[in-house]
Amino acid sequence: MIEIVRPALEHLPSYKAALERGWSPDNVRLLQATREQLEAIEKDPVEFLASLDDREAKGPPITLPDGTKVPRLPGFRRWIWDGEAAGSIGFRWQKGTSALPSRVLGHIGYAVVPWKRGRGYATEALRLMLDEARAVGLDYVEITAKPDNPASQKVITANRGRLVGRFFEDAAYGGAESLRFRIDL
Ligand SMILES: CC(C)(COP(=O)(O)OP(=O)(O)OC[C@H]1O[C@@H](n2cnc3c(N)ncnc32)[C@H](O)[C@@H]1OP(=O)(O)O)[C@@H](O)C(=O)NCCC(=O)NCCS
Numbered sequence: 001m002i003e004i005v006r007p008a009l010e011h012l013p014s015y016k017a018a019l020e021r022g023w024s025p026d027n028v029r030l031l032q033a034t035r036e037q038l039e040a041i042e043k044d045p046v047e048f049l050a051s052l053d054d055r056e057a058k059g060p061p062i063t064l065p066d067g068t069k070v071p072r073l074p075g076f077r078r079w080i081w082d083g084e085a086a087g088s089i090g091f092r093w094q095k096g097t098s099a100l101p102s103r104v105l106g107h108i109g110y111a112v113v114p115w116k117r118g119r120g121y122a123t124e125a126l127r128l129m130l131d132e133a134r135a136v137g138l139d140y141v142e143i144t145a146k147p148d149n150p151a152s153q154k155v156i157t158a159n160r161g162r163l164v165g166r167f168f169e170d171a172a173y174g175g176a177e178s179l180r181f182r183i184d185l
Contacts, residue, residue: 002121004078004089004128007052009045014085016041023113025077025088028065028105028173052077064172070103078132080112080125087112089125091132091141098138103170105178107133107141110155122155130159134185141185144169144178156181 005011019025019034019041026033040048051059053076061069075092079085089110094100100107108129112122126143133141143161145152161181169176 001119002080002082002086002124004125005081007049007077007079009049011079011081011085012041012045012049015079018085018113021113021115023111025111027109027111029063064103064170065174066172068172073100073104076132078125078129080110080121082116082121085113086116086121087125089122089129091129091136093133093136093138098140100142103172105169105173106144106180107138108143110152117151122152123158126155126159130183130185138185141183143181143183145181146176146178153179153181156183159183 007015016038019038022031022034024030024034025037037048040051054072055074055076057072057074059072062072063069073092073094075090077088077090080087080089087110089108091108092104093107108126110122110125110129112125130141142164143156145156161183163179164182165180167178167180169178
Protein backbone atom coordinates (compact mmCIF):
# COMPACT_ATOMS: atom_id res chain seq x y z
CA MET A 1 0.00 0.00 0.00
CA ILE A 2 2.42 2.68 1.18
CA GLU A 3 5.93 2.90 2.48
CA ILE A 4 7.70 5.67 4.32
CA VAL A 5 10.83 6.55 2.39
CA ARG A 6 13.96 8.46 3.23
CA PRO A 7 13.61 11.50 0.96
CA ALA A 8 15.90 11.08 -2.06
CA LEU A 9 16.39 12.70 -5.47
CA GLU A 10 14.18 10.07 -7.14
CA HIS A 11 11.19 11.21 -5.03
CA LEU A 12 11.76 14.90 -5.48
CA PRO A 13 9.81 15.68 -8.71
CA SER A 14 6.63 14.15 -7.30
CA TYR A 15 7.09 15.80 -3.89
CA LYS A 16 7.73 19.18 -5.54
CA ALA A 17 4.58 18.76 -7.65
CA ALA A 18 2.55 18.23 -4.45
CA LEU A 19 3.96 21.45 -2.99
CA GLU A 20 3.13 23.26 -6.24
CA ARG A 21 -0.48 22.08 -5.90
CA GLY A 22 -0.56 24.05 -2.63
CA TRP A 23 -0.14 21.21 -0.14
CA SER A 24 1.84 21.87 3.04
CA PRO A 25 3.85 19.20 4.87
CA ASP A 26 3.90 21.48 7.94
CA ASN A 27 0.67 21.68 9.97
CA VAL A 28 1.86 24.67 11.96
CA ARG A 29 3.53 26.94 9.43
CA LEU A 30 1.35 25.87 6.49
CA LEU A 31 1.93 27.76 3.22
CA GLN A 32 4.93 29.59 4.56
CA ALA A 33 6.66 26.22 4.86
CA THR A 34 5.51 25.24 1.36
CA ARG A 35 7.09 28.40 -0.08
CA GLU A 36 10.31 27.94 1.88
CA GLN A 37 10.65 24.33 0.76
CA LEU A 38 10.09 25.20 -2.90
CA GLU A 39 12.79 27.85 -2.61
CA ALA A 40 15.18 25.44 -0.90
CA ILE A 41 14.58 22.77 -3.59
CA GLU A 42 15.25 25.36 -6.28
CA LYS A 43 18.45 26.53 -4.61
CA ASP A 44 20.07 23.20 -3.78
CA PRO A 45 18.05 19.97 -3.96
CA VAL A 46 20.77 17.83 -2.37
CA GLU A 47 21.15 20.17 0.59
CA PHE A 48 17.36 20.31 0.99
CA LEU A 49 17.15 16.51 1.14
CA ALA A 50 20.02 16.35 3.63
CA SER A 51 18.28 18.89 5.89
CA LEU A 52 15.35 16.48 6.34
CA ASP A 53 17.50 13.93 8.14
CA ASP A 54 19.08 15.58 11.15
CA ARG A 55 19.58 13.11 13.99
CA GLU A 56 22.24 15.36 15.53
CA ALA A 57 20.16 18.56 15.41
CA LYS A 58 22.82 20.34 13.38
CA GLY A 59 20.30 22.40 11.43
CA PRO A 60 19.32 26.02 12.16
CA PRO A 61 16.91 26.90 15.00
CA ILE A 62 13.18 26.27 14.54
CA THR A 63 10.95 29.29 13.94
CA LEU A 64 7.65 29.10 15.86
CA PRO A 65 4.49 30.69 14.40
CA ASP A 66 5.00 33.92 16.37
CA GLY A 67 8.54 34.25 15.01
CA THR A 68 10.32 33.02 18.16
CA LYS A 69 13.37 30.91 17.45
CA VAL A 70 14.03 27.83 19.57
CA PRO A 71 16.73 25.14 19.46
CA ARG A 72 16.12 22.26 17.08
CA LEU A 73 15.71 18.72 18.45
CA PRO A 74 17.23 15.66 16.78
CA GLY A 75 14.79 14.43 14.16
CA PHE A 76 14.12 13.14 10.71
CA ARG A 77 11.40 13.15 8.14
CA ARG A 78 10.06 10.42 5.89
CA TRP A 79 7.85 10.84 2.86
CA ILE A 80 4.68 8.80 2.59
CA TRP A 81 4.97 7.11 -0.78
CA ASP A 82 2.52 5.05 -2.86
CA GLY A 83 4.53 5.30 -6.06
CA GLU A 84 3.97 9.06 -5.86
CA ALA A 85 4.37 11.59 -3.07
CA ALA A 86 1.43 11.02 -0.72
CA GLY A 87 2.48 12.92 2.40
CA SER A 88 5.11 13.57 5.02
CA ILE A 89 5.72 12.28 8.53
CA GLY A 90 8.32 13.65 10.93
CA PHE A 91 9.76 12.40 14.19
CA ARG A 92 11.80 14.39 16.73
CA TRP A 93 12.93 13.59 20.23
CA GLN A 94 15.21 14.65 23.07
CA LYS A 95 18.31 12.59 23.61
CA GLY A 96 18.16 10.31 26.65
CA THR A 97 14.49 10.84 27.57
CA SER A 98 11.00 10.18 26.26
CA ALA A 99 9.87 13.58 27.60
CA LEU A 100 9.51 16.65 25.39
CA PRO A 101 9.84 20.36 26.18
CA SER A 102 6.41 22.04 26.42
CA ARG A 103 7.12 24.10 23.28
CA VAL A 104 7.25 20.91 21.17
CA LEU A 105 3.84 19.65 20.01
CA GLY A 106 4.47 15.92 20.04
CA HIS A 107 7.16 13.54 18.83
CA ILE A 108 5.46 12.76 15.56
CA GLY A 109 3.58 14.94 13.09
CA TYR A 110 2.10 13.99 9.73
CA ALA A 111 0.19 15.33 6.76
CA VAL A 112 -1.28 13.52 3.76
CA VAL A 113 -1.94 15.29 0.46
CA PRO A 114 -5.67 16.13 0.24
CA TRP A 115 -6.19 14.06 -2.92
CA LYS A 116 -5.01 10.84 -1.20
CA ARG A 117 -6.78 11.13 2.16
CA GLY A 118 -9.16 8.54 3.59
CA ARG A 119 -7.20 5.55 2.30
CA GLY A 120 -5.50 4.59 5.57
CA TYR A 121 -2.19 6.16 4.55
CA ALA A 122 -1.59 8.21 7.72
CA THR A 123 -2.56 5.28 9.95
CA GLU A 124 -0.04 3.02 8.21
CA ALA A 125 2.66 5.71 8.10
CA LEU A 126 2.36 6.24 11.86
CA ARG A 127 2.56 2.48 12.45
CA LEU A 128 5.79 2.36 10.45
CA MET A 129 7.23 5.44 12.20
CA LEU A 130 6.61 3.85 15.62
CA ASP A 131 9.19 1.19 14.69
CA GLU A 132 11.70 3.98 14.13
CA ALA A 133 10.83 5.54 17.48
CA ARG A 134 11.36 2.20 19.19
CA ALA A 135 14.75 1.88 17.48
CA VAL A 136 15.83 5.25 18.91
CA GLY A 137 15.13 3.85 22.39
CA LEU A 138 12.07 5.83 23.52
CA ASP A 139 9.59 4.18 25.94
CA TYR A 140 6.65 6.10 24.53
CA VAL A 141 5.76 8.81 22.08
CA GLU A 142 3.38 11.70 22.57
CA ILE A 143 1.28 13.01 19.70
CA THR A 144 -0.99 16.03 19.91
CA ALA A 145 -4.15 16.69 17.93
CA LYS A 146 -6.73 19.44 18.03
CA PRO A 147 -10.22 18.61 19.32
CA ASP A 148 -11.61 19.58 15.90
CA ASN A 149 -9.37 17.12 14.03
CA PRO A 150 -11.15 13.74 14.36
CA ALA A 151 -9.23 12.24 11.43
CA SER A 152 -5.91 12.77 13.18
CA GLN A 153 -7.29 11.48 16.48
CA LYS A 154 -8.43 8.31 14.69
CA VAL A 155 -4.97 7.83 13.20
CA ILE A 156 -3.54 7.95 16.72
CA THR A 157 -6.12 5.72 18.45
CA ALA A 158 -5.85 3.17 15.61
CA ASN A 159 -2.18 2.90 16.66
CA ARG A 160 -2.99 2.20 20.35
CA GLY A 161 -2.82 5.87 21.32
CA ARG A 162 -4.61 6.83 24.52
CA LEU A 163 -5.70 10.29 25.51
CA VAL A 164 -3.62 11.47 28.48
CA GLY A 165 -4.74 15.06 28.77
CA ARG A 166 -5.99 18.36 27.47
CA PHE A 167 -3.63 21.30 27.45
CA PHE A 168 -3.21 24.76 26.02
CA GLU A 169 -0.54 25.14 23.37
CA ASP A 170 2.25 27.58 24.21
CA ALA A 171 1.45 31.21 23.45
CA ALA A 172 3.95 31.08 20.59
CA TYR A 173 1.49 28.79 18.76
CA GLY A 174 -1.54 30.90 19.63
CA GLY A 175 -2.62 29.19 22.87
CA ALA A 176 -5.39 26.97 21.46
CA GLU A 177 -6.66 23.97 23.38
CA SER A 178 -5.29 20.64 22.22
CA LEU A 179 -5.28 16.96 23.14
CA ARG A 180 -2.22 14.96 24.14
CA PHE A 181 -2.09 11.26 23.32
CA ARG A 182 0.51 8.72 24.34
CA ILE A 183 1.55 5.50 22.63
CA ASP A 184 3.67 3.08 24.67
CA LEU A 185 6.36 1.49 22.53
C1 LIG B 1 -5.11 13.83 9.53
C2 LIG B 1 -4.63 13.23 8.21
C3 LIG B 1 -3.10 13.09 8.25
C4 LIG B 1 -5.27 11.87 8.02
O1 LIG B 1 -4.69 11.27 6.86
P1 LIG B 1 -5.42 10.04 6.14
O2 LIG B 1 -4.40 9.31 5.33
O3 LIG B 1 -6.63 10.53 5.42
O4 LIG B 1 -5.85 9.16 7.39
P2 LIG B 1 -6.38 7.65 7.41
O5 LIG B 1 -7.08 7.38 6.11
O6 LIG B 1 -5.26 6.76 7.82
O7 LIG B 1 -7.40 7.67 8.64
C5 LIG B 1 -8.29 8.73 8.83
C6 LIG B 1 -9.41 8.23 9.72
O8 LIG B 1 -10.16 9.37 10.14
C7 LIG B 1 -11.48 9.21 9.70
N1 LIG B 1 -12.01 10.52 9.40
C8 LIG B 1 -11.68 11.34 8.39
N2 LIG B 1 -12.38 12.48 8.47
C9 LIG B 1 -13.17 12.37 9.57
C10 LIG B 1 -14.14 13.18 10.19
N3 LIG B 1 -14.41 14.40 9.70
N4 LIG B 1 -14.75 12.72 11.30
C11 LIG B 1 -14.46 11.52 11.81
N5 LIG B 1 -13.55 10.69 11.28
C12 LIG B 1 -12.92 11.11 10.17
C13 LIG B 1 -11.42 8.28 8.52
O9 LIG B 1 -12.65 7.64 8.29
C14 LIG B 1 -10.35 7.31 8.99
O10 LIG B 1 -10.87 6.41 9.95
P3 LIG B 1 -11.19 4.87 9.60
O11 LIG B 1 -9.87 4.27 9.24
O12 LIG B 1 -11.76 4.32 10.85
O13 LIG B 1 -12.15 4.93 8.46
C15 LIG B 1 -5.03 14.14 6.99
O14 LIG B 1 -6.42 14.41 7.08
C16 LIG B 1 -4.26 15.43 6.93
O15 LIG B 1 -3.18 15.49 6.35
N6 LIG B 1 -4.81 16.50 7.53
C17 LIG B 1 -4.15 17.79 7.56
C18 LIG B 1 -2.92 17.74 8.43
C19 LIG B 1 -3.23 17.27 9.85
O16 LIG B 1 -4.28 17.57 10.39
N7 LIG B 1 -2.28 16.51 10.40
C20 LIG B 1 -2.36 16.02 11.78
C21 LIG B 1 -2.05 17.10 12.78
S1 LIG B 1 -2.20 16.48 14.44
